[in-house]
């Protein structure tokens with residue numbers, strides 16, 4: 114039988130996850146988990162590049178794991194683990210730092226954005242963030258990385274670093290490909306559809322959090338910014354707000370954009386927004402119930418993480434050991 118390809122992705126356990134996190138990457142994880150060997154990390158090492166409250170970081174780590182499972186990631190099929198439980202991530206990151214140029218990191222858009230927003234704490238980790246992400250991906254000989262469009266530059270730099278290392282020595286890393294959702298690779302803020310919907314948005318009314326209840330979701334959808342021409346048509350350039358809502362509706366109902374447009378032909382924005390809110394809330398309710406049930410069973414979740422860390426470390430250490438050999442680290 115042909116070896117299955119490797120799929121890798123991760124989410125930071127910070128703030129509250131939004132429907133963007135679900136629509137962009139997680140839906141693809143679930144769709145592909147039967148065809149790939151999957152590794153899903155909770156990226157707590159990335160999270161500390163901005164200050165976190167330690168008790169919250171600990172709690173959110175479990176919440177994100179429970180969410181993966183509640184959304185449908187199967188722990189029997191996929192390896193789920195916490196990034197800091199596999200020391201190879203930090204170890205490979207160090208080596209890859211010596212194959213990455215300071216100028217490249219200074220040019221990263223997310224680094225520039227975060228430096229502006231957190232001018233009081235532009236730490237080395239914030240700048241090194243993409244190299245740690247490259248280490249995450251490259252350790253597993255990853256073929257595909259399902260992420261949202263905002264991670265494009267980071268996957269590109271992981272590819273560059275892999276190629277640079279492979280050229281300096283002999284082929285060591287698989288050069289990964291990013292994979293974007295066909296619909297919803299970038300879900301936008303409901304109040305400012307020119308901006309991505311974000312866990313850390315200043316105004317929480319622009320984001321639908323995966324933990325929001327039905328009333329909150331419907332209220333946020335009703336307030337979403339649209340336009341004045343009263344036509345429900347997908348046109349991200351001219352009708353950013355309406356198109357964003359159509360993407361959300363399509364993702365949560367499984368309908369194509371064309372079918373979503375057809376559902377609302379001749380209808381008004383009020384009815385449309387309500388239907389979007391209901392579709393989101395109806396899909397999220399069972400996920401929220403399941404997440405709460407899992408969180409009450411810490412023993413089970415820790416079991417998943419223990420076995421995940423072991424399996425991840427086994428795969429990661431194989432690559433790390435090859436790297437150490439090639440660069441001339443004396444091995445006993």
Ligand code: TYM
Nearest residue numbers: 122123124125133134137138156249260261298299300310
């Ligand atoms: P993070 O935690 O910011 O986001 C997690 C995932 O959600 C996607 N995403 C979105 N997709 C569509 N629309 C949106 N509005 C939206 N907002 C977020 C992100 O693209 C991402 O896929 N650095 C990563 C975590 C990470 C990682 C990795 C990812 C660490 N190591 C290795 C892949 C491979 C991050 O901060 O994602």
